Amino acid sequence: MTMNTDLPKPHATYPTGGLRRQLEIVIFGTDTPAGRNFDIALLIVILASVLIVMVDSVPQIHSRHSEILWQLEIGFTVLFTLEYLVRTWCTAHRRAYLTSFWGTVDLLAILPTYVALFLPEAAPLVVVRLLRVVRVFRVLKLMALFAELNEILGVLKNTARSIFVFLIMVMIVVVVFACVIYVVEGPENGFDSIPMSIYWAVVTITTVGYGDLVPQTATGRFIAGFGMLVGYSIIAVPTAIITRELWERINARQGQPPTLNWNCPVCAKSGHSLEATFCQHCGSALDVPADLREAAHRV
Numbered sequence: 001m002t003m004n005t006d007l008p009k010p011h012a013t014y015p016t017g018g019l020r021r022q023l024e025i026v027i028f029g030t031d032t033p034a035g036r037n038f039d040i041a042l043l044i045v046i047l048a049s050v051l052i053v054m055v056d057s058v059p060q061i062h063s064r065h066s067e068i069l070w071q072l073e074i075g076f077t078v079l080f081t082l083e084y085l086v087r088t089w090c091t092a093h094r095r096a097y098l099t100s101f102w103g104t105v106d107l108l109a110i111l112p113t114y115v116a117l118f119l120p121e122a123a124p125l126v127v128v129r130l131l132r133v134v135r136v137f138r139v140l141k142l143m144a145l146f147a148e149l150n151e152i153l154g155v156l157k158n159t160a161r162s163i164f165v166f167l168i169m170v171m172i173v174v175v176v177f178a179c180v181i182y183v184v185e186g187p188e189n190g191f192d193s194i195p196m197s198i199y200w201a202v203v204t205i206t207t208v209g210y211g212d213l214v215p216q217t218a219t220g221r222f223i224a225g226f227g228m229l230v231g232y233s234i235i236a237v238p239t240a241i242i243t244r245e246l247w248e249r250i251n252a253r254q255g256q257p258p259t260l261n262w263n264c265p266v267c268a269k270s271g272h273s274l275e276a277t278f279c280q281h282c283g284s285a286l287d288v289p290a291d292l293r294e295a296a297h298r299v
Contacts, residue, residue: 096282
């Protein structure tokens with residue numbers, strides 16, 4: 001009987017002293033001075049790039065310094081592109097990083113500028129880089145808050161199907177209200193089409209009430225009032241769904257054994273066992289400092 005030697009290895013790692021491994025520790029970790037300095041520098045560059053975009057939106061400044069600001073934006077984009085490529089190259093679990101939430105955010109941070117070369121109106125979308133600020137908050141010792149962020153993201157993921165079904169029901173209610181108000185009010189009162197009536201229904205049911213489109217008849221006002229009451233009920237439903245899921249996760253977590261207060265450097269998820277050396281979600285090496293692991297055992 002022969003053994004199958006073609007099975008994939010459970011974890012892919014690089015040699016301890018290799019360049020890729022050293023870069024992975026610096027870029028994805030914060031337990032070394034180089035890693036902390038990298039995150040601090042990245043935080044400063046991200047904020048500076050977003051500030052450039054905000055300043056460029058001022059007409060007076062744009063008319064005088066648009067060329068310089070655009071060159072700075074190109075420079076920031078090239079820098080972020082190189083950083084993204086290095087992240088992809090050095091990580092031992094490339095697919096896990098590329099398909100993770102934070103890997104997607106890193107990609108979205110550089111795409112708007114390239115899109116703006118063909119569609120200049122898309123340039124302000126680079127403010128998505130602010131999402132990366134949340135990632136580098138690790139350097140400020142906000143690991144507990146970072147874990148709570150992952151908890152909230154997990155709740156949203158688990159409730160996505162229920163929320164999706166709820167949104168379909170809301171869309172049906174909106175279309176029904178729009179068709180009724182279109183029949184009751186008609187073009188003479190500003191409801192000249194069903195799409196325009198749908199816009200009014202959304203504004204009314206969400207209790208925003210811009211006031212640019214108002215029913216003029218008594219029947220139309222009655223329908224509007226009923227839609228506002230329905231809107232308050234609609235707002236409470238997703239809140240209840242998310243709250244229930246969060247409460248269940250909190251109760252389940254209280255009965256679980258203690259875990260490491262350490263986020264995976266690739267997928268940023270937590271909840272690993274005290275003895276874990278690899279992420280239970282993506283398989284990346286955790287590289288937990290020895291003192292932190294010992295402290296977790298003493299708790």
